[in-house]
Amino acid sequence: MAPSRDGYGKGMVEAGKKDKRVVALCADLTESTRTEYFRKEFPDRFIEIGVAEQLLATAASGMAAYGKIPFIASYAAFSPGRNWEQIRTTIALNYVPVKIGGMHAGISVGPDGATHQALEDMATMRAMPNMTVMAPCDAVEAKKMTAAAAKTAGPVYMRFGREKVPVVTTEKTPFKIGRAEIFRHGTDAAVIACGPLVYEALIAAEKLKKEMDVMVVNNHTIKPIDAKTIIKAARTGAVVTAEEAQINGGMGSAVMEIIGEHYPVPVERVGVKDRFGQSGNPDELMDLYGLRSKDIIAALKRAVKRKTEK
Amino acid sequence: MKPVTDIAKLEKIANNIRKDIIRSLVAAGSGHSAGPLGMADIFTAFYFNILNHNPKQPMWKERDRLFLSNGHIVPVRYVTMAHAGYFPKKEILKLRKLGSKLQGHPERMRLPALESTSGPLGSGLAQAAGYAYAARMDSRKFRVYCITSDGEHDAGNHWEAVLFAGKNKLSNLTAVVDRNNIQIDGHTEDIMPLEPLADKYKAFNWHVLHIDGHNFREIIDAVQHAKAVYEKPTVIIAHTIPGKGVEFMENRFEWHGAPPGGGPEDVVPKGEQAREALHELRTLGGKIRGEHE
Numbered sequence: 001m002a003p004s005r006d007g008y009g010k011g012m013v014e015a016g017k018k019d020k021r022v023v024a025l026c027a028d029l030t031e032s033t034r035t036e037y038f039r040k041e042f043p044d045r046f047i048e049i050g051v052a053e054q055l056l057a058t059a060a061s062g063m064a065a066y067g068k069i070p071f072i073a074s075y076a077a078f079s080p081g082r083n084w085e086q087i088r089t090t091i092a093l094n095y096v097p098v099k100i101g102g103m104h105a106g107i108s109v110g111p112d113g114a115t116h117q118a119l120e121d122m123a124t125m126r127a128m129p130n131m132t133v134m135a136p137c138d139a140v141e142a143k144k145m146t147a148a149a150a151k152t153a154g155p156v157y158m159r160f161g162r163e164k165v166p167v168v169t170t171e172k173t174p175f176k177i178g179r180a181e182i183f184r185h186g187t188d189a190a191v192i193a194c195g196p197l198v199y200e201a202l203i204a205a206e207k208l209k210k211e212m213d214v215m216v217v218n219n220h221t222i223k224p225i226d227a228k229t230i231i232k233a234a235r236t237g238a239v240v241t242a243e244e245a246q247i248n249g250g251m252g253s254a255v256m257e258i259i260g261e262h263y264p265v266p267v268e269r270v271g272v273k274d275r276f277g278q279s280g281n282p283d284e285l286m287d288l289y290g291l292r293s294k295d296i297i298a299a300l301k302r303a304v305k306r307k308t309e310k
Numbered sequence: 311m312k313p314v315t316d317i318a319k320l321e322k323i324a325n326n327i328r329k330d331i332i333r334s335l336v337a338a339g340s341g342h343s344a345g346p347l348g349m350a351d352i353f354t355a356f357y358f359n360i361l362n363h364n365p366k367q368p369m370w371k372e373r374d375r376l377f378l379s380n381g382h383i384v385p386v387r388y389v390t391m392a393h394a395g396y397f398p399k400k401e402i403l404k405l406r407k408l409g410s411k412l413q414g415h416p417e418r419m420r421l422p423a424l425e426s427t428s429g430p431l432g433s434g435l436a437q438a439a440g441y442a443y444a445a446r447m448d449s450r451k452f453r454v455y456c457i458t459s460d461g462e463h464d465a466g467n468h469w470e471a472v473l474f475a476g477k478n479k480l481s482n483l484t485a486v487v488d489r490n491n492i493q494i495d496g497h498t499e500d501i502m503p504l505e506p507l508a509d510k511y512k513a514f515n516w517h518v519l520h521i522d523g524h525n526f527r528e529i530i531d532a533v534q535h536a537k538a539v540y541e542k543p544t545v546i547i548a549h550t551i552p553g554k555g556v557e558f559m560e561n562r563f564e565w566h567g568a569p570p571g572g573g574p575e576d577v578v579p580k581g582e583q584a585r586e587a588l589h590e591l592r593t594l595g596g597k598i599r600g601e602h603e
Contacts, residue, residue, distance in 0.1 A: 055470035058433045062440025065426060086433055086467065094427040095419050
């Protein structure tokens with residue numbers, strides 16, 4: 001068990017060792033965003049911004065235009081929550097390599113409540129041209145993702161969770177930006193998941209194994225999306241998407257766009273259904289908002305039923 | 311580029327730039343008049359005297375960086391760059407046209423040496439400050455300039471940047487405020503009062519200078535003065551006349567967002583506005599006879 005934000009911190013340090021152009025900026029959340037790991041290693045390449053997310057994005061834009069590779073971090077509710085326009089104009093349209101880490105994303109932030117539970121970031125960032133959007137399934141993948149982000153020419157958004165979640169990948173698990181990985185083969189239905197819901201999907205597939213043979217896809221890159229692997233999953237005839245974000249416009253929507261255009265099959269979405277979160281402990285909230293393996297199992301059954309009814 | 315030091319020559323260049331701003335806006339059929347005309351002297355001073363740059367090698371690594379935060383006045387920058395030799399002057403007639411490098415608001419990826427993409431207000435100084443910070447990390451010698459409008463001082467993002475530059479003592483950064491006292495909805499002091507503006511900057515640990523933004527000697531001297539201030543960033547509050555050079559546009563906020571031919575008609579009817587503006591600039595307000603009239 002480890003929080004995916006740990007991977008962000010470690011990945012930044014790795015990127016910083018390999019490339020001295022890497023710098024880190026943080027908006028008064030250095031410890032909880034794990035930017036601290038980078039600050040300890042490279043104090044001269046760390047810039048404290050204060051509680052100013054618009055400045056976080058725009059100062060990073062200037063540094064990137066100069067030739068640095070800035071990683072900027074805050075809670076996803078504030079960045080890209082508050083500074084979306086600055087990211088759009090000065091980073092995405094301006095096409096500079098700023099790497100945006102949105103921490104404490106999803107409802108599992110828990111007791112902080114709805115203000116701090118970023119659920120719309122997938123939809124808002126996915127709508128932005130030039131932006132790569134990713135959500136790692138665990139801390140190990142988060143580290144690879146962060147290190148890989150440093151090497152791309154353009155802007156990147158990555159979302160990470162606060163809570164410790166099971167680690168399902170290893171150092172050897174393949175990772176490539178823009179390529180979804182099939183974690184479990186199956187022929188009756190497929191779950192396309194990202195973030196901590198990948199683990200829940202694997203549990204669901206395992207629990208259902210006597211009933212149906214379920215493929216599980218780790219779709220860590222929401223944009224540019226891996227249409228080929230999604231169509232492969234659609235060939236099972238029934239698809240469930242699962243994410244810890246609003247279902248409107250999120251990863252599931254992106255998958256439905258591909259399936260609707262290229263290989264229409266029944267799709268059921270697991271995610272937060274157009275409502276805000278609230279205070280509670282993370283487990284209670286994941287249960288209440290229907291983001292568990294049992295919810296994926298129910299969705300799989302609905303999807304398979306629709307497939308056979310056709 | 312070799313600096314032009316003769317003030318009379320700079321004034322003549324600025325007048326020609328104003329004429330081409332009118333031509334460019336008329337060709338575009340939309341755009342802003344007041345700000346570009348009001349800033350023609352300052353842009354002329356930068357491109358023909360102050361900046362260490364090379365129009366034939368726009369991305370020369372040691373160039374001074376000029377950021378424009380209030381992107382809507384970019385016609386003055388495009389026209390000045392054309393006059394300085396960055397691209398052929400005839401390109402200014404493509405302002406705001408499909409496929410043009412000269413977008414309605416500036417885009418860094420479309421035209422070399424714009425340094426940033428701007429239009430949404432209040433974000434330019436932060437980018438310039440980030441740039442200046444990064445340049446100082448690498449001990450680079452060039453200077454970073456940022457032109458801002460007074461109206462965009464309403465924006466929180468701008469003051470975040472003022473805090474940041476003050477904190478980090480970014481003495482390689484000089485900001486210029488186009489203090490023309492107008493914004494789209496009216497006079498700045500009615501919309502959201504900014505005064506005492508100099509005191510605000512001083513309180514944020516900036517060095518502050520005031521100049522007449524139409525006096526070349528003052529513009530150039532202020533920038534040189536800023537270079538000598540080592541412990542702080544400098545802001546030059548440049549008092550300008552919006553619409554400068556075209557009497558029926560001067561000091562009127564109604565001309566903020568209108569091109570010649572699209573502005574208020576109480577003095578000059580729409581159909582006559584472009585011709586009248588060019589006539590006034592050619593004759594220096596009726597002081598001399600126009601060449602082709």
